[in-house]
Amino acid sequence: MTDRIADPWGERTPYGPGDAWPARVDTHLADGVQEPDVDRWVQSASILHSNGDAMDIAVKDERIVGVRGRPGDRVNRGRLGPKDLYGWQANHSPDRLTRPLVRDNGRLVETDWDTAMDRLVRRSRELLDGPGGWGHFGFYTSGQLFLEEYYTLGVLGKAGIGTPHMDGNTRLCTATAASALKASFGTDGQPGSYADVDHCDAIALWGHNVAETQTVLWMRMLDRRRGPNPPAMLAVDPRSTPVAREADLHLPVRTGTNQALMNGLLREIIARGWYDERYVAEHTIGFDELARVVHAYPVDRVAEICDVKAADVERAAELLGTADRLLSTVLQGFYQSNQATAAACQVNNLHLLRGAIGRPGAGVYQMNGQPTAQNTRETGADGDLPGLRNWGNPDHVRELAELWNVDEMTIPHWSPPTHAMQIWRYAEQGSIKLLWISATNPAVSLPDLARIRRILARPDLFVVVQDLFRTETAEYADVVLPAATWGEKTGTFTNVDRTVHLSEKAVDPPGDARPDLDIFLDYARRMDFRDRDGEPLIGWSTPEEAFEAWKRCSAGRPCDYSSITYERLRGGGIQWGGERLYSDGVFNTDPDRSETYGQDLTTGAEFTAEQYRAKQPAGRAFLHAADYRPSPEVPSEEFPLLLSTGRTVYQFHTRTKTGRAPELNAAAPDVWVELHPDDAARQDIADGDLVGIASPRGGIEARARIGGIRPGVVFVPFHYGYFDVAPDDRRPRAANELTVTAWDPVSKQPIFKVAAVRIAKIAGPEE
Template sequence: MLDRIADPRGRRTPYGPPDAVERLAAALPGRMRDALPPVIRLGSPWPVRVDVFLEDGVAEDDVECWVPAASAAGSHGEAVDLAVRGGRVVGVRGRAGDRVNHGRLDPREWPAWQPRPGRLTRPLVREGGRLVESTWDVAMDRVVTRSRHLLAAPGGWGRIAFHTGPRLFLEEHYTLAVIGKAGIGTPHMDGDTRGCAAAAAAALAASFGTDGQPGSYTDVDHCDALALWGHDCAACHPVLWERMLDRRLGPGPPAMIVADPDRTPAAREADVHLAVRRGTNVALLNGLLHELLANGWHDAAYVAAHTVGVERLWRTVEAYPAKRAAEICGVPVARIEQAAEILGAAERLVSTVGPALLGSNQATAAACQVDNLHLLLGMLGRPGAGLFQLGGPGCDALETGSAGDLPGLRNWADPGHVRELAALWNVDPAVIPHWGPATHATQIFGYAEEGSVGLLWITASDPVSATPGLDRVLAREDLFVVVQDPYLTETALLADVVLPAAAWGEKTGTVTGADRTVHLCEKAVEPPGEARADLAVLLDYARRMDLRDRDGLPLVGWTDAESAFEAWKACSGGRPCDHTGITYDRLRAGGVQWPCTPAGSYGAERLYAGGRFATEPGRCQTFGADLATGAEYGEERYRADGPRGRAFLHAADYEPSPEVADDEYPLVLLVCRAPRLSPAPPYLEVHPGDAAAYGVEEGDLVRAESPRGALEAVVRLSGVRPGAVVLRLGGRSEAEARAAAELTLTSWDPVSRQPLRTAAAVRLVRVAPRPGEPAEELTPVEGVCSAATPLGHGVAVRERYEEV
């Protein structure tokens, strides 16, 4: 964790904003900037600092070669170089010339490249209930035989489903999208992005016409105000946080607002911390929007020229003066007013939206309200006026169509977009699933449980470790499960066929970061054993399935990563995510932002300059939906609103959520999950005031009870906010993590279908006597089912572990 003064390596690099001339130069198109005199700085003033992580005993002089790659630690898209020695990756360093990180590394970067136990080197198939090693031919023949059997029956296209993780390259995501949507014609394609990025993507498309982050990381250089909505940037995006801190420590520091329930390092740094009650983000934002409109702290000319719906918005937020918003969200009135004054006075505002908002009650509606804020202030499309909906990794899955929507940010409800894809792929338009929204991940698992999905292919994802009860679903005898992964995960243990995949650094491809910067990752080392690149596996499947277009030619005509990228470029041409001006050779010189056309091959640093939005019918990605119910509006209503390239201001009333505490369950339980559990038992962090009210002390064994179940843990007194308890999982088994997940709220956002499993209203009951205290004094609560040992939960996985 980074503190304010020094990072773990003891270095800070404070810097100030560019001057007015440099800011004007930054707003010009790339070719015009090149014509400016050299005296004008054209790059970011953020100083370069090259971080290096190397294996113990390895010096930089020992490295045989450095191979370009991109961050494996998150979605921010930093460029890195991999140190190779003896055919192994022995270190990583930040790339000095990269526009995203200027040589810095996420502290999690080197651990992300470390080998983990359970690496797969040969295909596995299930024989007699056990996974045994096999050949590629045997494994792929089983997958193809099952696929053909399902497709031969009426409606067979609906019997096959794909679930994908974010760790594929863009070329692999696009290839999978073509196989699934044009070759098989299944609507059942989604993935991990549904659990982290769906609400962010839905809000951007609803407000601006299509997905795509409007801002550039360089906006931090220019801004005079920073607003962090629902995330601890220090933990989630350390390199971006370093950039913010360096600005804050330099001359002319920007003001900072943090809206987050917890007192995180980012919240402690902020000038104004809005400690919003969980699940009430819409109420807080409505209060801020009310203050901006009521006090005239907005750009009325910009709103009139470039937006639709300001009257509807005012009718909604008029009912949320600061006092009422404060009562709902638990933030003092003075804090809301202070934050509104900072926002209203800002000349250049950067907002970042994170998981505490995007994974909470009314997620899409709340994210749209942050979009509203920038539209009211005219804070888009110019240096220092940036907006980032940081849902998590998965940009490439969303753009290419391997997770949900159609490739190229196209609109499934627009017949013209379907015909474009059909012409590109040379298939009948009827083959492409477009009769309704794509099946979201939770629904895919539901279909698998019902038996309507007969083959589920899971690539680069381990959903069993994060989804309670999914182990029972994947263990069904009538479900054929294919898992493609570098490691023998919990999900792989339940598969009928396991295909060993290459990891990053063992294959070539591109990846897109959070500010639309595309980086090329070159192959640095060979994958172990018989493991193959994901692209090679998908191409092999398409060949064995003999997928063909209308002319009888192979549907998937590319053969390697670069030709796959060229095929994707043709799909992206003319769309908001246009990649036609990007080549592998260009990327070898450094990252390039999309959209990028051959005529303007520098890429667009910011979207929506001049208030031009992708909302025209024929260009937009969605025709809109009701923020409360998720009901699709349709093209007729969309045209009636007459966007004509203007953005939408969306109004949303606050709706209470079950995660908000009440009289019976007065505390909010927050679960902190970790990918690797320590040997310590789980414990609950409790505020001393709450502990006194419940009669519990440090070290007591208590039961946290919710309407869904209960879990026992040891109390630790801490500085968490009153009314909240934090469950820190460090258990000896994965079953404890699942039990905690079953305790918390399980639902999904009505618009984005993003699962919401973030918190639960609970009460505490002490269950063990202290030394010398009679046990009879503790009265157990009847009628509460213990989620600590849920019936059947984890049984399938444990059995498969024993088999292997």
Template structure:
């Protein structure tokens, strides 16, 4: 084997110091035979997106991969590759590749033809949609699909099936990156670039072990640090990682306290006089609220919360403030921890308060974890509308409908997209009956694995799993589809740096395996999806056609691909978007003009309350008049929901190791990588190990309220009271014990990004007296899951129709009672008569729908009458209490109406939706009058004796 270096022992390679100029070229290579040809691609084993050439030998049909080398022309890596990139390619030739479809028969997965498998999938999809609506169908996909497959699936689920239930494993790793960028800048897209590394004089890495997660980018940082005038570096991480060991200042906060630490840092930057007030005034909104919020986060208070020396906050602010530039990054230590979005937004705030953005050396990299996580977010396969359009903006929905030539009313915009954990929760409660899992292994990667196994094992759900290998997830599926992987298909991928790479097919996939795109195209054809003119909804037949369709979809949006083509992406470097008429060669630096995509008619999101996740309304957003300015969004620190106690005295965090990716589906099949990191471990501090008598390598057992895992001890480089486990290790290679870190983690999520909390769980630690058997599915499927339930029934809809009808009938009685109870108050009689008529009108409009759907009314009318109790004495106080009672009842109706409108839209019942909108309008006017009347009466009634 010809290799330029041993990347297992020399992970980051030799130094080539650089400062302010292009990063020098160094071509890394690992080839076992002289190839017949080289094929252009990019590395697919982290989010860095390194340009790569695949070495192919054509000595057998379809060819075979015999090695890789870095592409020296590529702006991302200048020829360099990390250990996963140099060794992961051998997985393509693994003898245990899936080569034909499998279908569950008699409780066993058995070989089947593509026609058998796809016909079964289509039959189940059609039956589920007919019986239970499109809301009974869900997709859980991956940040490893090319843009072409992602976009095709997005069109299928949105305009073909019409379900909100789609998300990817990107929700687990970098949903918070996209959320934080939208909250601050109005749309996704990185405001930093890799070339800032050479220019900057200061790095701030928060919860980002770059040395392990993006080895080539870390090489670039090390080269900058070895220049004649090295940049400063601050790392915030509770472990002493290789990244932290390089830092000038290593801050080791207690798990879950990132917001407190960052608030303290922002306060200190302001106190030390480093805030750029001219920039803040010209280009941001929200500074006053931010400064008020951080004012109480003194170094002393932060020290108490985060258990760090107070002087570290002052020192960090002085180091940053004394620099002229700043490149900030963050990753899972922020995203997967307590208050993930709030903390990531504070990282944005640090740069904005300093005015350090949009120029060389000044930027923010909200990092990704996967090679096409950006494509998931761009195309809409992560749930959002394609090309960073706003689901809350009707004009954006209409744009999509015009582009796809469908009726806007058929697109599922009646609620927020369903995030990953909620999808599995719907599987658990039985409302999702068909779940298609694509290119990911949630039976190891999701939190609280015992719960997840119960969800996938549920008899009522039909599970489709599309993968290249048998995994813990495919073992539980009803249909398994063999998929082509990297090197075996053509398509584009976009990295953290917004650089788009074309990946050319190098070899044929094994056996009958097909590309994800080909599988989706076949599915769409068999489902016979049509546009409103009767033409096929999916109008492309290959990867380049899909890319051209996606390019047009992105035109004029922040992620504008309109200037890109396969021809333009062939032969040289990847190209960063936006690439269009204005930027024909792409855009290295985003936001150089300091104009941000916050215009209400253009933005991707109106934002959220960072603590509650409540959405900002379009009306409130427009009132802020952002005018291209960024938002400085403030957030108070809130403690984690689970903390150590007497029973579970340790905090556990999970994360990555440098030699593996995700659940090791590919990297675990490379001998070099497997030998470098063969097993999980439990990292424990020297103090805790000494106190508990634990020796290096001794088998330990860690237990949470959810489950248990066992692994050998690794001692040192972590704070006392804190443990760490890598999350890569599951059970497909039969370790003989429970060792998956996610047996222990919490099934809860960030209120804004909905990203799970993997970074803190209360656990106890002990020596393992004996190994525990491997976990088993909660329920073993004996047959391919049946669509149970018979004729479609919607009892919950009937319940809410009954509740609303009872509420409106109660209001009729309430308005009449109010009129009779307060005859001497001049306006009450007139207004009561008007509003009683409105409530009668609403009740009359509901009755036909109650006849059609049913109306659950058990005890509702009597309970509402008792709660209302109108008819108090004819005093000012009595009138106010009666008005308040009616206001509460109108709100009862208003909420029921809002809920039912969403249900009507999901059902496609336009008549019900129209009648409900009429009720909603009347309720809103009743609410407004009642609240106005209460406020008018309050000063005299409450303050003046009578």
């Protein structure tokens, strides 16, 4: 097999427009193991990115020994990326948590489940029965649990405790995807299908380094590009990524200016008549206001703001405006930057103006960064109401109250759900006194880490960490609960294009580790949560029973799972909602169906039901307009450069799993900083030098890589924390030591990509 570290995307299988993507089965087995040696293959899919690559887990002697792609699955047709191929080895890491830990005399010590859960339940009851009650509870979860676990967590949090303080690390990477989809189309859920790659004649990638974040989707794009009649490609990114190098046109915009670029492009589309007047008139609201706002962004002004060539802006507009079947993808370059939701909505506007939605090859992916992020949003584990319901719609709240058989006032709906950044603020202020963190590592992933460490260390904050390893966050916990992971439990999860996969249990978890579902169910039982009739609030005990309960919750809603079963999923991934949404031009904007009543894109102010109904959307999509505004933090004399953070193809999140997979870790073992040659020359920095990067909040040290980025911007991957650093080598290396506590006003997603920094040489490459 091709060396998939050196070549992450493998061999090409070219195909033409409208053809089926050819299958290619990728396999990796442990040394000395051949396929005939495998005792059984167990169905699953990847949890190390958001693509949803279907695979089988190889089991020999009750141990995972490898994986292979599933050639019949609609998502990957047998292909696997590097994290798929090698990441499973983390399951066997010798430092897995196998017993609960509790804090005694300032130290974490091993204990049994009863002792750990008793301590958690005792503190929970003290808080719930005391003044302030539910307001003292905060839940901060992940994008890597299973649907069944999220739904259970959502029910116990919303109907058991009754707290609105529930969110997860998906707020850091995909909150803007959800906000943009709701704002434009009425509810969450991707309009497009991965099969649109097979039909499109142009692909636009907006701040999306798909080559490193969703490698198998990139393989599909490359295979189309190598076949007959390939699609044109536009990349918008300040870095020269593999995507930018492949693209026909690369716009390396100044960080934080996405909204100006989009306004300028839409102005050209309208001015040149490259929009579908009939579609716009029949299926959208807001054209006149959009045209008025973007009129102020002629090409020359946009080129100056974004620091790109005016001719390239014109070329991009022509590419977008003349393609018949345009496919767009959007990710962190937009989501974690200035005016995130506004800019993402402009991509939706582009497709609505062109009528490029709901048909083969014409669609938009407001991407996810994590494998089960879609499920956090659907089930309400991110704070929203389950089933893509509207917290401001009394009928939606009543539906849930009847489904769960609880009083309506138990379910938090008196104000918007508490987003993650506000949860941490409440913990900082002392109003949240119990913070339950599951399957995530905020001591490395949240912005301004010095602040996060201070919050976690507060003596009045009871911290519960549920994870696989003793992470940087677990070191601050009062109780640590050892969890099972992928391959050690059963459940479902949904990818970016709404494809649901079933992941079956292949082996037992190590020691006393438990599936997250079992942990949540045990907590609900010990807390004795009851419904109005005195029956247990949560009546299920297995993953499949939880899935059936979720189906009842989703029935009749846009994310209707009621026709999907475990048995059907054993044949491969299934999309909810069908191949594409909105093929009939009818959107989920009716006031009785919509998930939101909308927000002001500039301030984030919530609109009322009356204001929303007055617009009379009647199934039409919204064209949203907003002027460009500079980032909240801009370069200064003291901090003259802008920091952008992001991913590498070999690592995921805070390396909790990929850092324990030998091939992946060897490929990218340490942090680095990417500099433009001109910026490096001013500081006499050469390739490989040790560099200090400082912001108003802190500093890190990293080796320099020269080239591959626009002037004035530096790039640092955010994966690297401190779990694998020797005690005598504690140099600061986490990118979020530098980032700013600020967020988009609509999605509340942190702005990781606009921190002002300075650089200085510390030592040469060999020192």
